Amino acid sequence: MKSKKLVLSCLSIPLFLVVSGCGLFGSNEAAGDDLEFYMNETILPIEDDVFAAWDDFYIETDELSDEEFYEQYQSSLKPELDEYYEEFHAIQPETEEVQNLHAIYLERNEIYWEAGEKEVEGHYQGDQDLLDEADELFIEFEEHTEFRDELERLMDKHNIEYE
Secondary structure (H helix, E strand, O other), X not given: OHHHHHXXXXXXXXXXXXXXXXXXXXXXXXXXXXXXXXXXXXXXHHHHHHHHHHHHHHHHHOOOOHHHHHHHHHHHHXXXXXXXXXXXHHOOOOOHHXXXXXXXXXXXXXXXXXXHHHHHHHHHHOOHHHHHHHHHHHHHHHHOOHHHHHHHHHHHHOOOEEO
């Protein structure tokens, strides 16, 4: 059971860091307004929901066997995560700058989602190679700073600050 807790902690921590760092305010221009809306009304609420889904799932499955955990993941959490994944891909910012930022975000999140899938599958199958691949992807996800760098650049450009 400890390995499941580690898996879920690893999956939740990156989202928590993104969620806790991005309250935005202030800007009268279109790109600045679009950036604020993009973060506050689309990205952060969906990330909050993903984090809560993982947290609730861990609480509900804490005492299950590996097989029951995997079955519950496949039948309840994965479909929910797939819906969030679709929500991320359905976001259509209005301005080119924020559209480009979102493309970077989606690229980074692809790494995260793939890592999470491999991590769950690796624990279920007892496959160390899959677990190693997941670990490498989580490292790649953490090292992928282009989104944060571009977000900071756009915030500076449009005089937007953290709350």
